[in-house]
Amino acid sequence: MNRRYLLPLALVALVLTSGCLGFFGSQSVSGDRLDEDPPEPYVWDSGVNAHITITENARFQAVYRLNRSSVELFRRDGFGGRNSIPVSAVRYRYPNGTVISGTELRARGGAVDRSRSRVSVTLPSGAEGGKLAFTSSSTPKRFSLPTFVNGSYAVVLPPNRRVEVFPFGKVNPGGYTVESDGDRRIIRWDSVETDSISVQFYLQRDLFIFGGAAAVLAAVGAGGLFYYKRRIEALRERREELGLDVDTEDDEFSDDPPPGMG
The missing domain is CATH 2.60.40 (Immunoglobulin-like)
Structure with a gap:
């Protein structure tokens, strides 16, 4: 028998005889x-x-x-x-x-x-x-x-x-x-x-911890929404001050006749 097979066969025999690892x-x-x-x-x-x-x-x-x-x-x-x-x-x-x-x-x-x-x-x-x-x-x-x-x-x-x-x-x-x-x-x-x-199951204190974490996340989310809303309002006011929010859509598509044609 080729010697290269002897070691694997020996290991298999050891496992079989000893019940290795159950x-x-x-x-x-x-x-x-x-x-x-x-x-x-x-x-x-x-x-x-x-x-x-x-x-x-x-x-x-x-x-x-x-x-x-x-x-x-x-x-x-x-x-x-x-x-x-x-x-x-x-x-x-x-x-x-x-x-x-x-x-x-x-x-x-x-x-x-x-x-x-x-x-x-x-x-x-x-x-x-x-x-x-x-x-x-x-x-x-x-x-x-x-x-x-x-x-x-x-x-x-x-x-x-x-x-x-x-x-x-x-x-x-x-x-x-x-x-x-x-x-x-x-x-x-x-x-x-x-x-x-x-x-x-859970510990009673787990509910308080979760409730506290949820309250903190809700407060952070509400604060973030309020901040971005204020930012949007400030940008709108700035555009109005610069005259960038002049609405011409109504005049362009108005159904009224041109001046002097009424």
Whole structure:
């Protein structure tokens, strides 16, 4: 075999055997990440199938009721593909209320594996019917995620965030309600059957900042219009003083007969 082909073939073999970048395989999420402490205590007893709390540092905590033995966690990209989401602080609560960590879940026969396109969580045998919780990253002022389970949902916004004023706030799908809990808003759906949910929100002060900026722009625009109007009037007055605005059109096209012919 020609030696110039040996290096590319060696690289391909290395990728195939190691699962480089997750394209051809998956690897277990580290125990340190699985057993991290969540930023806030998980909300286990919410009464909904999916409870999501968005925190101020562009992260979220999710608790899902699972009626199956596994779930795949991912985000969709702009081309119809899937990308895995980073997960940490993994917990599972059995139907009897017992809560185990991610490493305990693995020790009991479950798995938390990550590839390029998804994070796959497999429950221990016979553990269906409980709730899976994890922490992951979001984006500032916007949360979007596929609906990994159907049914009732609740999304808790960070403190002092709102969604009521369009276009700064947008919620999909429709059919939701918004309720207050102290300085937080909770968006609720009785049933979500769509492929994803998204919430765009804003700080209350954003409206004041935008309103102030709009007022300044309006004042500048009004001042500019007034300035140019004054300039036009001054130029008209100057032309009149120089006799450049003598209107002869009426005399040239008048219907009256010439002088002496009337």
